[in-house]
Amino acid sequence: MATYRPRVLIGNWKEDACLEEERLRDFMHKRERGELLIQKIDKLQDNLLKKIKLSVTKDGFVHFGDTVMLLNPDNKSSVENNPGECSRLTLAVNLDDISIHSAISLQAPCGVSATKSVEPMARNTFCILSVDGGAVDEPIRFGQNFCLGTTGGFSDQMLYLASDHKSFIRSAKKSYLQQVFLTDKLSYLTCWRATFLDPQLRLEYEGFPVPANSKIIITHCHTNRGLAVPGNFWVRSYFGKEYEVVCHTYLDSHRAEEDKNYWVIVTANPSNENGTMLDRPSPYPGETTKNEFHEET
Template sequence: MAAYRRGVLIGNWSEDACLEEDRLRDFMIKRERGELLTQKISRLQDNLLKKKELSVSQDGFVHFGDTVMLLNPDNRSSVERFPGVCGSLALAINLDGIPVYLAKSLQAPCGVSAVESLDPEGRNAFCILSVDGGAVGEPVRFGQNFGLGTTGGFSDQMLYLASDHKSFIRSAKKSCLQEVFLTDELSYLICWQATFLDPQLRLEYEGFPVPANSKIIITHCHTNRSLAVPRNFWTRSYFGKEYEVVCHTYLDSHKAEEDKNYWVIVTGNPSREDGTMMDRPNPHPSGIRKNAFHEEK
């Protein structure tokens, strides 16, 4: 009895050939439309991981309309408590919450996390927005409401950093504290304020411009809780560890915010198009020029 070879037609060979032609035809159509999964993933990476140029501050302050990064700076206490956690962390869009099949734009609501990558790119670049009528180019002042928007590299939609009181159905996944997320709805939930670092000098600096590249506290207006990175709650992603971001005010024994609540609004490096001011040595270790506020006054 002769053995069958590959050229022998057996079974429903005609139906199988038609199905193969249909699959090939569908593949060609999806490839022309850019609907293949690999194309969507590539498009997602091209936008979220696209290099961004931060705004350069000429006077050392933060202004409405500036494109900046938000960093939770490195600190010794975090290294002592969590030996595996060190270095500054940048606020960024959480990629795990973005469905790849809808990769043409950002979908709200979307999560945020703190990442170790400090290179300005689509996922960690934010725009300072005015919510009370301030003009673009005007400095943001302590105690003044502002918003933080991101496009993630997509030009057709902007999402806004927001938070709300925690409840049984809404809270941070790991810590169960107040959740921070991105939304496309304009409301009081997207309003934030910059607070001076030293609690004893906050009333004196109320109304003065917010310095860039210096440690400050960022407080949510609706809940009066501060933006924070606990650093002991994290998840593993394709890009490494991503740490949970929450709204919670951590106070020490002196009723002052802990370093978990410290943030630095980072601007661009004037000597490098793709660099940041964090790459340059700080001539003022205290983080604030002595006469900056008096000159503005």
Template sequence: MAAYRAGVLIGNWSEDESLEEERLKDFMSKRERGELLIQKINKLQDNIFKKIQLSICEDGFVHFGDTVMLLNPGNISSVENYPGTSSNLTLAITVDEIALYSTKSLPAPCGVSAVESVDPMGRNTFCILSVDGAAVGEPIRFGQKFGLGTTGGFPDQMLYVASEHKSFTRSAKKSYLQQVFLRDEPSYLTCWQATVLDPQLRLEYEGFPVPANSKIIITHCHTNRSLAVPRNFWTRSYFGQEYEVNCHTYLDSHKAEEDKNYWVIVTGNPSVEDGTIIDRPNPQSRQDQKK
């Protein structure tokens, strides 16, 4: 009778061997289709962290078809109320980590947040879209509807910045105010318009072109509430902790919007590749230094 050796197969070795072959075949098949988790994450990161060239506005106005960033400027009141939140923030795509396990593209709907990065990349750049038949290249005007479409994520996919009235089932996670999110189809929920900061000048500026790189109010057409970053609410995503974005009009004692509602549509710097206008030195500050 042969003695037992380490090479002798015992137990359900045939079944184990078959299972191992099936696992290998499944792995090879998923790898060929790009469905492995590491491939999904790498593809997502390659697209949303890809450097984007912003549109250059020679006439100083924002146009349909422009690729821009939406920046919530740092302000003094933020420092007073919430120390450490004085930096500029940009609107950006945010993705839950769980969604990466079940999809090869950006999930819809998905969230948005405000991030401290002001470098233009696929994640925080948006395309200005026409919703009323205006041609690409025409300037946007105060009071005119427009859409905001993502440029990052995946080349064959565009999501649209949207909002709708808050309800028991849909609201911002921390502030419980009106939620801002991304959806995969344009509709009345994805229509926005630009408004002048000074309430007393809004009727006079109605129909005038919207200047780029200047503070404005961005209002949701369907709910008449303004895009905002309150800066006192954090949200957690696959990218870490970021600021919550909501759709709520914050008014001061003079019935004017607070700086939580201020936005700058940032365009490209013509003198620096991949740069922005906000990176350019202020000529006035140079003159002050010389004095």
């Protein structure tokens, strides 16, 4: 540790003065090129928090090429374990220290989490992509494979939602269940399919178009496990306290999926330019939609 400052002409004062000038030149050079850590964080935050306009569905179904949000609605276990917490959670990109320090863009593999924000932005909106040659604007059907790509706010980069069998070195950090992550490589690990909510009607609805803004089950094709938010495991992220997302099928006593596995593919509200269908009042208040499964049965 230096006893005197560089301006005191004692000891290795010349070397200290040159080192200080070199640090200043390096700082100015990085600032001009936007390579300072604070600049990287600001750029990354601006991209991830950028407002995104969701797609409007004209026929009530989900289509390839649509920009949507994935909402986990009314998780009872989350409300019971955390009174006063918001029960509606959306799937979102989660950053770690490596992604923040390494580059301006996202780094693969990247984590995902469930956030309480239901406002469409780059980090919680996804684009639905075809894996079997389906044309853009063609409806997705129950049992058909598709991919979920990040919008991310980056024009030259897209990451894909993926999962794989858990192992001793690869699992969710808190629940130790099957991990869900984002990768930059398309493979069978990035394939998902929509499953009808009522187990007794799944065979009848196989091949029918997937309705938007309705509860469904999203299943991972490779492991045949459902995308889920346990609700009682939360993680610290760059954006604060958020909930862990896993691939695990939670079954009740009737062998039907629990609300942890429920998902809603949210689209834009056609009557409000900046709104979503979550803000649109129900045409049948107080009634359950016909495609929702009653656990009481």
